[in-house]
Amino acid sequence: MKTNDDDIKKALQYKIQRIDDDSFTNNIVAKHLADRKIIKNNNTFINFLPMIIGLSTMILSVGFVLLVRQNNDTIKEIGFTENHGLIILATSIIFLIYKILEEFTAPNMRYKTLGFR
Amino acid sequence: MESQIIKKAISGDSEALTILVDKYKDIAYNLALSIVKNREDAKDITQDSFLKILENINRFRNDSKFSTWLYRIVYNQSVGFVKRESRISSVDYSLLVEPSENNDNQEGAIEDLYKAINLLEDTDRNIIMLFYLAEKSIKEIAQITGLSIGNIKVILHRARKKLFEKMDYENK
Numbered sequence: 318m319k320t321n322d323d324d325i326k327k328a329l330q331y332k333i334q335r336i337d338d339d340s341f342t343n344n345i346v347a348k349h350l351a352d353r354k355i356i357k358n359n360n361t362f363i364n365f366l367p368m369i370i371g372l373s374t375m376i377l378s379v380g381f382v383l384l385v386r387q388n389n390d391t392i393k394e395i396g397f398t399e400n401h402g403l404i405i406l407a408t409s410i411i412f413l414i415y416k417i418l419e420e421f422t423a424p425n426m427r428y429k430t431l432g433f434r
Numbered sequence: 435m436e437s438q439i440i441k442k443a444i445s446g447d448s449e450a451l452t453i454l455v456d457k458y459k460d461i462a463y464n465l466a467l468s469i470v471k472n473r474e475d476a477k478d479i480t481q482d483s484f485l486k487i488l489e490n491i492n493r494f495r496n497d498s499k500f501s502t503w504l505y506r507i508v509y510n511q512s513v514g515f516v517k518r519e520s521r522i523s524s525v526d527y528s529l530l531v532e533p534s535e536n537n538d539n540q541e542g543a544i545e546d547l548y549k550a551i552n553l554l555e556d557t558d559r560n561i562i563m564l565f566y567l568a569e570k571s572i573k574e575i576a577q578i579t580g581l582s583i584g585n586i587k588v589i590l591h592r593a594r595k596k597l598f599e600k601m602d603y604e605n606k
Contacts (some may be wrong), residue, residue: 321594321601322566323596325566325597328544328551329548329551330567331548332544332548333460333461333567334463334473334570336460336463338477339474341481342452342456344451344481345451345481345484345485346455349451349489350448352485353446358495383604391447414519
């Protein structure tokens with residue numbers, strides 16, 4: 318019985334089929350590492366702080382402009398005019414656009430790394 | 435030793451990943467080939483199984499062997515493939531048996547035995563391969579195939595009996 322068990326094992330080991338592709342292992346490892354890199358990059362932290370600052374500044378400047386238009390006494394005492402409010406508003410909009418462009422054209426962003434696939 | 439390689443593989447060490455794939459690719463491929471009976475399909479299934487395994491390797495717990503986990507994926511992928519493709523499970527020697535260069539008695543006997551293994555029913559052959567080639571225990575084969583331990587014992591006994599009868603017949 319023992320001999321027969323060994324014979325079966327021997328037959329299977331002797332006739333084992335090989336994958337006729339020398340780069341099989343390398344391809345799997347390379348594909349796995351590439352997939353890993355994409356997943357890692359997709360999880361990259363996006364800095365929302367500039368966006369929050371920009372949006373807050375926009376809201377504040379709109380608020381100031383509205384107060385100036387309502388002839389608010391406190392605003393008048395500070396010497397804040399409608400033009401000042403509009404300048405701050407324009408600056409914050411430019412700042413936001415710049416930050417968004419900078420963030421979404423960074424090399425670690427999803428659409429950049431998807432092109433790598 | 436293998437747990438160290440797995441730890442390195444989890445961290446993305448390409449050398450460790452290569453060792454793991456090289457170590458198990460042949461048996462995984464033979465298991466897939468035994469089920470799907472087509473070299474290209476078996477190769478694709480082996481590759482997909484490895485990618486799936488490596489993608490989830492950080493979830494691997496040492497409660498079972500890495501090879502058992504891998505063969506289970508290969509087995510399920512292959513069985514799923516056959517179901518999808520509605521392949522007729524008949525044995526095709528031209529795909530499974532490579533031509534032998536030497537025809538002396540010993541090699542002829544091995545060739546005959548291999549043909550006899552391939553003549554077994556699909557489930558019987560897969561279990562024979564897992565038991566003898568992959569050197570899996572009955573408990574591990576149960577984990578891989580989803581069959582009960584009792585069922586595997588019966589199949590293994592039946593398959594061995596058929597092969598031993600064949601060998602006795604050849605020796606007479």
